[in-house]
Amino acid sequence: MTVRIAIAGCSGRMGRMLIEAVVNSADCQLHGALDRPGSPTLGQDASGFLGHSSGVLVTDDLHAALKGADVLIDFTQPEGTLAHLAVCRELGVKAVIGTTGFDAAQKALIGEHARHIGIMMAPNMSIGVNVVLRLLDMAARSLNEGYDIEIIEAHHRHKVDAPSGTALQMGEVVAAALGRDLKECAVYGREGVTGERDPSTIGFATVRGGDIVGDHTVLFAGTGERIEISHKSSSRVTYAQGSLRAARFLATHPAGLYDMSDVLGLPR
Template sequence: MNSDSPYRVGVAGASGRMGRMLIEALQAAPDCRLSVALDQANSPALGHDAAAFLGQTSGVAIGADLAALAGCQVLIDFTRPEGTMAHLRACVQHGVQMVIGTTGFDAAQKAEIAAAAQRIGIVMAPNMSVGVNVTLKLLELAARSLASGYDIEIIEAHHRHKVDAPSGTALQMGEVIAAAQGRTLADCAVYERVGHTGARDPSRIGFATVRGGDIVGDHTVLFAGIGERIEISHKSSSRATYAQGSLSALRFLAARPSGLYDMFDVLGLR
């Protein structure tokens, strides 16, 4: 990217909740310019100016043709796995970098993203919030210090429209905790409990999911010991934090033509 001119940025899911928050952030960022706005082919927003919901004119009409990606340097994508994978292939074709906030990928899709990162720069994180990523760093420290004698439970809550569970952020919390204790999440996660479960296995990391209303995103990790418990929580009241984190991620990619990164890399938390 040329740092002397505004970054030409595309937004996927332009008429969705997160898409609109990203467009609003881009409109306010002097070093960024919205250049492509994508949505599904059946979206009623097609053909409308992407910033019309703000009472502004961006000069960019919402469209569904992925060939338009040739007109941007980086695409920000908070959609769904199947959409993101189609966008990924188009970005590789056109040499466009990506900031991926989509969650719910399976192993094969993650492998395809990793392979694509050999050709383009990608920042992928289930949560772009600076606060969430600082929370992950705190969890890493807590997990090392509380590796024995404490039961670990992860509780997350999101709005009624979220389609995957547990949330990508909750899973990343589990992965960070497990790795800090020399384990893998796949070997110790418990995602549901029903019926006669027996006594709790102290080696497990439990997950609980809440869906309702318009909750943007709440996450709490409970370390429950004998006589005390430690709770580390992050609560989002606006998607604006995700949008600002995404802009930090695209700026990070400016000097990196290829590679797969996350928000720890962007924020220098390694």
């Protein structure tokens, strides 16, 4: 079975990585390539940067890019992703969403779209990161007393949201394992005289700089020992390959809202 894939934000760093992954895949076909209005790439061959022609031209016409596609892969911005999903729903195209930074209302709207089309949404498409999430659940349940929990993440200078979606998901996994609500126990910044650390909190620290692809560490700091569970990305290739795996999964599954646990067959 060949999965016909459209890619949003095709001229960005992640978009180009996705195009390369699709072009080099034996069972996926590049079907559409979307970019923002006014982009200098409009009208160009989507895989031209690789030195060969795919026959797919970059467009800002959502219907033209999505019509006939099986799956859209979208790593753009929340507002753009929601606009794309509305057309996906209209045309019956499934969607893999790697975009982060959605608020509660936007997430609810995605859930509504998922009643009509298959959507796989995850803040991190890396297979390794999603295995780490399972490890964090296990660690938090075992280290549920006497350990302070801090989440440290680092990304490139161009990332616009903080903390990262992956860091927040890690926090949600840890909080759930401890029976807490992350909204109530998260601390996103410390400055000045803050007083002693509240042991029920989960702290976040954010680093932005250079071309860091994505580093995440969850620190369990106890008395006399520290446990660190880390994942470090050296290339966006892992996100692209995870996205294709998600697209293959969606191609054979009905409408619904899925995550990478479903794709990888991991217990929730």
